[in-house]
Amino acid sequence: MMAAVAWRSLLPVIMISIFMVYEDWVSFPSCKLLPSTTYSPDKHVENVDDSLEDLKVMMVANLLLLGSEAGFVNLYFRDYYMSKFFKKSFQSLNPDMLLVLGDVSAKGSELSRTKWLSVLHQFDNMLGPFLDLPLHVILGDRDVGECSGLCANSVTWIARNFPGLDSSGCGAFEISNISFVSLNAVALLCGNNKLRFDVEKVIERESVGLQMEIEGMDETNNGFGMFSEMSNDFRWRVNAMKSGSGPVLLLHFPLYRSGKTHIWEGSTFKSIIDPSGKVPASAQREGFSGTGPYDLSQTVPPNATEYIFHALKPRIIFSAHTQEFSDHTHPDGTREVTIPAMTWKVRDDPGFIVATFQRNKSAEDPN
Numbered sequence: 001m002m003a004a005v006a007w008r009s010l011l012p013v014i015m016i017s018i019f020m021v022y023e024d025w026v027s028f029p030s031c032k033l034l035p036s037t038t039y040s041p042d043k044h045v046e047n048v049d050d051s052l053e054d055l056k057v058m059m060v061a062n063l064l065l066l067g068s069e070a071g072f073v074n075l076y077f078r079d080y081y082m083s084k085f086f087k088k089s090f091q092s093l094n095p096d097m098l099l100v101l102g103d104v105s106a107k108g109s110e111l112s113r114t115k116w117l118s119v120l121h122q123f124d125n126m127l128g129p130f131l132d133l134p135l136h137v138i139l140g141d142r143d144v145g146e147c148s149g150l151c152a153n154s155v156t157w158i159a160r161n162f163p164g165l166d167s168s169g170c171g172a173f174e175i176s177n178i179s180f181v182s183l184n185a186v187a188l189l190c191g192n193n194k195l196r197f198d199v200e201k202v203i204e205r206e207s208v209g210l211q212m213e214i215e216g217m218d219e220t221n222n223g224f225g226m227f228s229e230m231s232n233d234f235r236w237r238v239n240a241m242k243s244g245s246g247p248v249l250l251l252h253f254p255l256y257r258s259g260k261t262h263i264w265e266g267s268t269f270k271s272i273i274d275p276s277g278k279v280p281a282s283a284q285r286e287g288f289s290g291t292g293p294y295d296l297s298q299t300v301p302p303n304a305t306e307y308i309f310h311a312l313k314p315r316i317i318f319s320a321h322t323q324e325f326s327d328h329t330h331p332d333g334t335r336e337v338t339i340p341a342m343t344w345k346v347r348d349d350p351g352f353i354v355a356t357f358q359r360n361k362s363a364e365d366p367n
Contacts (some may be wrong), residue, residue: 001043017199039344050362055176055357057101058095058130061252062341063318064142067118078344083126085342095355098130101320101339102185102252108178109145109293113157120161137162137250138182139169140252140321146293148192155184168198171177172247173208178357179247181312185319186252188304196201200307204307210246243332246313254319254338255296256305257328270292296322309334318353325351 050245063082066074069145089095105111105119121126124131139162143153152167159165165175169184187195298321300308308314309332317336 026331027077041156055097055178056093057097057099057357058093059099059101059318059339059353059355060342061124061339062103062140062323062343063100063126063348064070064118064341064343064345065122066106066300067111067120067122068115069118074345076108079122079126082343082350083128085217085229086130087128087132089352090320095133095354097136098127098136099250099318100135100137101102101250101318102125103142103292104137104140105143106345107206108158109149109154110142111142116158116161125341134175136171136173136180136182136250137164137184138171138250139184140292141186141294141298142292144169144184146186147193150186150190150193150195155187168202168204168298169193170199170202172202173219176357177209180250181247181314182250183308185300187299188300189253201310203311205230210312220251224338241313243313244315244334245311246315249308249312249314251300251317251319252320253294253300253329254326254328255308255317255336256299256302294321318355325353 020286063295065079070079104123105116108116108119111119127135139155139158143158144150152238155169156167157167161166164171165182171180171182173180177328179200184195185201187193187199190196299305309330314334317334317337318339320339322338323341323346324338326338328338330334337353337355342350342352344350
């Protein structure tokens with residue numbers, strides 16, 4: 001009888017201990033190195049100096065915060081553990097910068113500005129120690145909505161609340177000698193929309209700047225008057241830059257895909273070629289609802305993808321939206337890594353990417 005009483009008195013202590021161990025385990029990040037066969041070092045970089053300091057960038061996407069509309073489960077379990085996950089990731093990985101590739105809000109396009117402010121407040125609280133690091137956030141379809149309801153004034157207001165974005169939701173910056181360009185990919189899905197034209201101006205401006213930097217002012221000016229027609233209504237300047245010599249490109253929607261895509265299936269790294277140009281169906285997780293304004297297989301249209309490749313010649317591309325990790329190789333050899341969702345709202349195993357860049361602008365395998 002005494003033993004039974006003693007056991008009952010210890011039960012709360014045991015339960016609390018189990019909970020603390022579980023809490024520490026579920027919020028502690030674990031990493032997988034991508035197979036080296038999926039990536040070849042940048043062929044434009046020679047004589048790598050190992051003494052140069054690396055830039056370590058943590059990339060997340062699809063946080064799907066609800067702000068003041070968060071219920072009990074989201075507020076005290078899913079979002080609570082996501083906050084701890086951020087803190088543990090910061091402590092264990094010690095990144096130099098944080099990139100968020102869209103869908104900060106679960107339904108930002110439906111929110112009033114007051115409710116958006118509650119999402120931004122929740123976002124700041126969740127980031128914790130990351131607020132002391134360089135931070136760049138791009139806009140997703142859940143943040144701004146689909147083309148039929150895309151409002152330039154709303155996009156401008158949302159963009160002003162994130163560092164480094166212009167009124168169209170695009171940005172460009174350089175850190176540790178690495179150039180980054182982020183685009184409002186949602187606007188690129190639209191037809192005759194002012195925001196889409198503004199994004200095209202950003203692409204053209206960055207293209208001109210890159211050519212001036214790489215080729216020299218005189219050579220670049222000689223080619224400015226020459227244009228080449230492409231499909232639909234896109235027109236581009238002639239660009240003599242080499243493929244892969246441009247910036248790191250960041251956008252929410254993946255670019256149109258032709259070529260080989262590598263995905264994780266269980267513990268196996270599998271290669272898939274999908275002729276449709278969309279994200280392979282096997283790369284999308286089943287059993288979760290609420291995909292947002294656009295289907296999870298949505299990509300940037302082929303003509304816009306072609307335009308981006310011609311104008312920017314990206315060194316490597318990071319995208320999101322699909323909620324799953326994938327590693328795609330485009331026909332010109334450019335690599336595109338898609339970031340998994342960083343939330344328990346759509347996955348049972350939230351994820352992120354850590355990419356390491358050398359200061360001579362080469363990129364090592366992301367984790």
